[in-house]
Amino acid sequence: MARMKFLCDADRCIECNACVTACKNEHEVPWGINRRRVVTLNDGKPGERSISMACMHCTDAPCAAVCPVNCFYTTADAVVLHSKDLCIGCGYCFYACPFGAPQYPRVGNFGSRGKMDKCTYCAGGPEADLGTAEYEKYGSNRLAEGKLPLCAEMCSTKALLAGDGEIIAQIYKERVVRRGYGSGAWGWKTAYRETVAI
Amino acid sequence: MFRELGRLQGRVSIPDAKAATLEQPQGRDWRQFREGWLPWIGALAVLGMLLALFAFYFTKGRIRLDHTEESGTKIQRFNAFERFTHWLTASSFIVLALTGLNYIFGKRLLMPLIGPDAFATLSQWGKYAHNFLAWPFMLGIIFMIVVWLKDNIPNRVDVAWVKAGGGFLGDAHPSAYRFNAGQKVVFWLVMICGIAMSVTGIIMLFPFSATDINGMQITQVVHALIGVLFIAAILAHIYIGSLGMEGAYDAMGSGEVDLAWARRHHDLWVQQQEAKTASGPQIGSRGAVPAE
Amino acid sequence: MEQDKKGVDRRKFFGALGGASGVAVAAAVSPLTATVAQAYDPGSAETKTRYRESEHVKAFYRTNGYETLKK
Numbered sequence: 001m002a003r004m005k006f007l008c009d010a011d012r013c014i015e016c017n018a019c020v021t022a023c024k025n026e027h028e029v030p031w032g033i034n035r036r037r038v039v040t041l042n043d044g045k046p047g048e049r050s051i052s053m054a055c056m057h058c059t060d061a062p063c064a065a066v067c068p069v070n071c072f073y074t075t076a077d078a079v080v081l082h083s084k085d086l087c088i089g090c091g092y093c094f095y096a097c098p099f100g101a102p103q104y105p106r107v108g109n110f111g112s113r114g115k116m117d118k119c120t121y122c123a124g125g126p127e128a129d130l131g132t133a134e135y136e137k138y139g140s141n142r143l144a145e146g147k148l149p150l151c152a153e154m155c156s157t158k159a160l161l162a163g164d165g166e167i168i169a170q171i172y173k174e175r176v177v178r179r180g181y182g183s184g185a186w187g188w189k190t191a192y193r194e195t196v197a198i
Numbered sequence: 199m200f201r202e203l204g205r206l207q208g209r210v211s212i213p214d215a216k217a218a219t220l221e222q223p224q225g226r227d228w229r230q231f232r233e234g235w236l237p238w239i240g241a242l243a244v245l246g247m248l249l250a251l252f253a254f255y256f257t258k259g260r261i262r263l264d265h266t267e268e269s270g271t272k273i274q275r276f277n278a279f280e281r282f283t284h285w286l287t288a289s290s291f292i293v294l295a296l297t298g299l300n301y302i303f304g305k306r307l308l309m310p311l312i313g314p315d316a317f318a319t320l321s322q323w324g325k326y327a328h329n330f331l332a333w334p335f336m337l338g339i340i341f342m343i344v345v346w347l348k349d350n351i352p353n354r355v356d357v358a359w360v361k362a363g364g365g366f367l368g369d370a371h372p373s374a375y376r377f378n379a380g381q382k383v384v385f386w387l388v389m390i391c392g393i394a395m396s397v398t399g400i401i402m403l404f405p406f407s408a409t410d411i412n413g414m415q416i417t418q419v420v421h422a423l424i425g426v427l428f429i430a431a432i433l434a435h436i437y438i439g440s441l442g443m444e445g446a447y448d449a450m451g452s453g454e455v456d457l458a459w460a461r462r463h464h465d466l467w468v469q470q471q472e473a474k475t476a477s478g479p480q481i482g483s484r485g486a487v488p489a490e
Numbered sequence: 491m492e493q494d495k496k497g498v499d500r501r502k503f504f505g506a507l508g509g510a511s512g513v514a515v516a517a518a519v520s521p522l523t524a525t526v527a528q529a530y531d532p533g534s535a536e537t538k539t540r541y542r543e544s545e546h547v548k549a550f551y552r553t554n555g556y557e558t559l560k561k
Contacts, residue, residue, distance in 0.1 A: 039208040039220040076539035086318035126532040146544035
């Protein structure tokens, strides 16, 4: 069975933030929430790299482990999803997440958080596929439509890869071999406990 | 633990500063604490204290009230404001403790019993209660400093009290002023733990306004560790103030204690009160002016 | 004497209470060892696979790989 993964080819990413914009538009994400973001390391220095980062849908996800109400579940595609009906907005998943993926709307005093929101790998949530309830809470469900996450599909430099982990690892390997360099699959060791062997 | 090793910090074009952290492996350490160690530390502290209290109760029993010729006469020990302060802090503490323990043990103990939906609703309200009742608790801590600090400065009598085993482990009733050394320990424990819980709690009530992700993790660790130890200590306080000692509960219940009990446990304080009220009887009269 | 007798009864009452709560605590703690943090199971319909290698997805893989550039 295919295991969904993200892979950002940092040698191709030009920090155009189109993935961020596409994600926000596709899922009608509220203000202040970024399911995906582009981080630039060594900005303005030699070795500068930009990496598009969202939820990596980890194997043995730390967010799911620390959740005090166990609102997370992993689908057969290895996509980590959560139920906003169960989430209490405690913020623990953000403390545990190595990638800073969970986001919270601010809903009141004392810095209190609303229901957590994060990248769904364009796979919706526990509600019925492609329904209004699912769209309002989690955004669109492109996976159920036979598509891939929009951020990767519309990447102009084809830096962001999504889909079956084995296939995208193969694509990345070919690229590195052909061009002779590559900064590795960012976050793979942490998220999947394996990396792309070149 | 929580060293900034391996943390990848960059720059983002969105106004969310914490989004600039690309990776923070410290999340794994925090997970290990929260899921690996904390449930064991918490269970050990709380259940260990309960077991110790059961053992003490079954071997030693209640500390009985001795009947003397002064039995039946009442002396005011805590005035209305002092009792209000105590119960304000105590009632919010109990809710804070239960909702706090729910973060650790709820999904392990309660969730299998009542199901995910009911448990999530309960935890949601528990979170609100935890966030909002923190404020009356902190107010109670401030009031406690105002009303009881002056009676809780350690002095020479406390040394003798501790040497005599406090009349708790031994059979003697050593001298004490208004608060004996044991009660002073409780006071300072509540002060230190209460202030530590308040400071770490406020940092978490305003997440990321004072510190970054690793700071938030450390804050949560400190809050949780002190929290479970605090709960264990307060269990002992609840025991001695209710079941453990006959006559002790009246002090915080009605505010008036049996004079025989007072002379047994706080002889020097009774002498002070008697000297103060030589002109007008404070002992034995209801609605007397508080001895302040 | 009567008061003493009453006291004993009360002691027994608390003893029984203590014993009962001890059992309750033991019963409550036993799942602590058994339960490792597990995500909840929303049902097979929610966790079923949704990904399929449609023409759309195949096109994505094809356009992202170098090998296709040769063709």
